[in-house]
Amino acid sequence: MDFNTFKKLVTEAAEEAGISEYELYYSTSESTDVGTFKHEINEFSSSVDGGVCFRCLSGGKMGYASTEALTAEEAREIVARAVENASVLESDEQQFLVAGGQTYKEIEDKSYDLPDTAELVKTALDVDAALYAADPLIIDGSQGGAGILAGRIAIYNSKGLDLSCENRAAYYIAAAVVSKDGEMSDSYEMKIGSFKDIDISEAVNKAVGDAKAMLGADVAPTGSYPVVFAPRAMSSLLSVYSTVFSSESAQKGLSRYAGKEGEKVASDIVTLTDDPFYKDSAMPRSFDAEGSPTYTKNVIENGVLKTLLYNLKTAAVAGVKTTGNASKAGYAASIGIRPFTFYFAPGDISEEELIKKAGNGVYITELGGLHAGANAVSGDFSLQSSGFMIEDGKKTDKAVKSFTVAGNFFDMLKQITALSDTVEKPRSSGSTAFCSPSVLVEGLSIAGK
Amino acid sequence: MISREVCARVLSKAVSTGADYAEIFVERTVNHAINMISDKVDSINDSVVAGAGIRVFKGLRSVSASTVDTSVEGLLRCAEKAADALGQGTAQISVELRERLFGDIHPVKVVPASVPNSEKVRVLKDGYFAAREHSDCIKQVRGTLLDVDHNILIASTDGIYASDRQIRTRISISAVAEKNGETQTGFFGPGRRMGMEMFEHEVDAKQVGIIAAEQAEVMAGAGYCPAGVMPVAIGNGFGGVIFHEACGHSLEASSVAYGLSQFTGKLGQQIANPKVTALDDGTIPNAWGSINIDDEGTPARRNVLIENGILKTYMVDKFNGRRMGMEPTGSARRQSYAYTTTSRMTNTFIAEGPDSNDDIISSMEYGLFAKAMGGGSVNPATGEFNFAVNEGYLVRNGKICEPVRGASLVGKGSEVIMNIDMVGKKLDLGTGMCGASSGSIPTTVGEPLIRVSSITVGGR
Known part of the structure; x- marks a missing residue:
């Protein structure tokens, strides 16, 4: 059955059970992806999934239950399960539902026609052909890919809230694998946006160029020197450490920023912003996962921690207003906290000048194993890296890989000595996108040979 | 979950444009997780995952499609979508399904879904407080007791019609220790493909908490590793x-x-x-x-x-x-x-x-x-x-x-x-x-x- 029919049945079951405060959160997504191997479409997949999360206040506690099976039986079941789950909860933090009738910022309509299957197939094959044509070192396993993703979220509650939003996006991907003297190297580049008037050559050349550049890479020498994080590398580091700006982490003693609002936590030149309406965002949002209106805020402004990110529960604990950063890691998850598009504001020098400032050091293009080698509680990181040596103020073509960069995120924010004026498109990680210019950090440890 | 007859109809539809292999995977999974933090039961995640995925192959090409609609009509629509995506053609193979029983080499004595939350909370608290009370330097503990009841059915044009019920239970404890202003974490999270009997003879919940707390305590006093x-x-x-x-x-x-x-x-x-x-x-x-x-x-x-x-x-x-x-x-x-x-x-x-x-x-x-x-x-x-x-x-x-x-x-x-x-x-x-x-x-x-x-x- 559809969501509206299911909603009606759940509402009836909730009222029968004497539940007066409840919410339904519905999320569904449809995607189609195609990929090539050796000039043919090798895999085609089309997926539909999604479900409903019911949560309700029972005895002052917020119980949750979710399902993907929208049936009459499940409608009664999730109400009963949510009440049962609430009955064993012990946390005494107050829980809230958002009342209807709030004002939400209008999102500029930037939607475009999604490509149909034939266009996806053609684009993937075009990318595949362009990859093979781009360089004689390209080998089988190089791949063109294309796809679409359309998602819808709806929140409905007993306090008159009834919101929904849709996000649709198309993408294509160039994955290059090159081989020389038995050594393989790979890289990929993805573009999100309309397929109208697309020029695939930029993505293809970038992927091929990046893969070739790492052929014959050496291991970086061990030592402590200036490190320049390229935008992609710093964005991925920021994605791991975004949780330290969560008020929930702070209140639970899992972030060093507890009680530090208003204090200096970074170099004067550092400003870190959360913008739900970021101009290049693939999924702008006017309401958060609780239904609160969202807005743009500086989390760090000129080195000072201005605010942590809040939802209704943590804001009540702190005695402040929510920052509209309630989130859900999937429809079935409990309410947490995340930024939307989270980015370091660009600085005022070019990347060349920034590298000149570094003098002798390492330019890191990629970081690996972030889920393992970076600890958000202690701030310590030790991460697999690849990039290029910087010598005499210039980025050389001496590629380096299989080394680690180690430091502490909290200390690192104070060791940032320059940010470039580079502005790149944000990179999505789950429901959040991250973005950064190139960043110069003094004195990080490199472990290599 | 879905009868042999319905699977056969769906597979016949899936191969109708010339596929040389088709398969349907039907699932109903119940995920249940109890989470503790700050010494209290803080949240429970409880979700049902249900749907079907259909794949067809022709030579070295694969098409897959999935749906949350597991009614006969929903499955036939999904099969048609996969068949259409494969291209134009006519059926080359016929479908005959024979039920296969593989037996269960991973017996489960206590199905977690049949155990009340209160009993699971008791086990989780054993592990949680063993970590919390291990040492004064333990400042925070997070604990999760997870159980998964994953029911799958697979039918394919190879003649397979088989199902499995995969039950898993896991406890994980994460401890945060602080010494001289330095915080470090410790983690231990053993799990088994079994039910709540895991805590009777396989895994001692208290020991899990102690291992996590000891690790956090040791690391909080440690210097950096040399490169x-x-x-x-x-x-x-x-x-x-x-x-x-x-x-x-x-x-x-x-x-x-x-x-x-x-x-x-x-x-x-x-x-x-x-x-x-x-x-x-x-x-x-x-x-x-x-x-x-x-x-x-x-x-x-x-x-x-x-x-x-x-x-x-x-x-x-x-x-x-x-x-x-x-x-x-x-x-x-x-x-x-x-x-x-x-x-x-x-x-x-x-x-x-x-x-x-x-x-x-x-x-x-x-x-x-x-x-x-x-x-x-x-x-x-x-x-x-x-x-x-x-x-x-x-x-x-x-x-x-x-x-x-x-x-x-x-x-x-x-x-x-x-x-x-x-x-x-x-x-x-x-x-x-x-x-x-x-x-x-x-x-x-x-x-x-x-x-x-x-x-x-x-x-x-």
Whole structure:
């Protein structure tokens, strides 16, 4: 059955059970992806999934239950399960539902026609052909890919809230694998946006160029020197450490920023912003996962921690207003906290000048194993890296890989000595996108040979 | 879940445009997790995952489609979508399904869904407060008791009509210790493919909390690990993640079939140190990564991947096996109906060897003993991998010395498995979740204590 029919049945079951405060959160997504191997479409997949999360206040506690099976039986079941789950909860933090009738910022309509299957197939094959044509070192396993993703979220509650939003996006991907003297190297580049008037050559050349550049890479020498994080590398580091700006982490003693609002936590030149309406965002949002209106805020402004990110529960604990950063890691998850598009504001020098400032050091293009080698509680990181040596103020073509960069995120924010004026498109990680210019950090440890 | 007759109709629709293979995977999974933080039961995640995925192959092409609508009409629509995407054509094969019973080699005595929340909370609290009360320096603890009831049904034009019910239970405790303003974390999270009886004889919840708290306490007092290239001894159990990352992923057909593995074309060749024998065994009774049948309906198998350093087989699924000319090895796995199945690991470990633990440690003049490992990742094409050391100690003159924090290990898989030159006698297994294109799946890693003669240690 559809969501509206299911909603009606759940509402009836909730009222029968004497539940007066409840919410339904519905999320569904449809995607189609195609990929090539050796000039043919090798895999085609089309997926539909999604479900409903019911949560309700029972005895002052917020119980949750979710399902993907929208049936009459499940409608009664999730109400009963949510009440049962609430009955064993012990946390005494107050829980809230958002009342209807709030004002939400209008999102500029930037939607475009999604490509149909034939266009996806053609684009993937075009990318595949362009990859093979781009360089004689390209080998089988190089791949063109294309796809679409359309998602819808709806929140409905007993306090008159009834919101929904849709996000649709198309993408294509160039994955290059090159081989020389038995050594393989790979890289990929993805573009999100309309397929109208697309020029695939930029993505293809970038992927091929990046893969070739790492052929014959050496291991970086061990030592402590200036490190320049390229935008992609710093964005991925920021994605791991975004949780330290969560008020929930702070209140639970899992972030060093507890009680530090208003204090200096970074170099004067550092400003870190959360913008739900970021101009290049693939999924702008006017309401958060609780239904609160969202807005743009500086989390760090000129080195000072201005605010942590809040939802209704943590804001009540702190005695402040929510920052509209309630989130859900999937429809079935409990309410947490995340930024939307989270980015370091660009600085005022070019990347060349920034590298000149570094003098002798390492330019890191990629970081690996972030889920393992970076600890958000202690701030310590030790991460697999690849990039290029910087010598005499210039980025050389001496590629380096299989080394680690180690430091502490909290200390690192104070060791940032320059940010470039580079502005790149944000990179999505789950429901959040991250973005950064190139960043110069003094004195990080490199472990290599 | 879905009758044989309906499956046959759906498969007939799926092959109607000329596919030479079709398969339907139907799922109903109940996930249940109780979470504690700040000494209180804080939240419960409770969700039902239900839907179906249909795949069709024609030669070396694969089409997959998934749906949440498992009514007969919904499944037929999904099959039609897959058939249409394959192209124009007429049916080439007929569908005959025969029910197969594989039996259950992983018996479950206490199905978690039949146990009330209050009883589960009691077990979780045993582990939670064992960590909380372990030492004054423990400032915060997080604990989760997770159970999963994963029901799958697979029918395919190979004639398979088979189902499995995979029940898993896991407790994980994460402790935060603070000493002199420095915070560090400790983690332990054992799980089994069994029910709540796991806590009767397999896993002591209190011990789980103590291990997590001890690790946090030791690491909070530790200095930074020095950087450099050195010999490293990696502890048994979750230490086996080194094989999982450095070698396991590169033996999956999903990379080998496309030449995107450092081990493509190396069957029968020496790829590892002769001390290394490694297996992927989905049949270990009640192990976390065990299955009765894989997600294509192939029975679980014990696959010897490497024997005395010689590469014996890859892990192969039906689709990639076509390109490789190899039979499936019981390795096809997917997180759920919404993901496309591919070859993955189950319980993967380095087998026991001849060396004593004392000999391994005393052989090291200066190096690192990585007692507990964290997660890692790998690029199968280049073999470059990384993984984190959660609890490490320096070794000097053959003796384990002070603890060190913030270490990670990086290297190239094909080189590191050649450098595993000592293998201990006592195998232990560790519980993990592995993420890849077909989603997040439960996998076991394992090994005895091993020595890697030379590897880059990331520290400062």
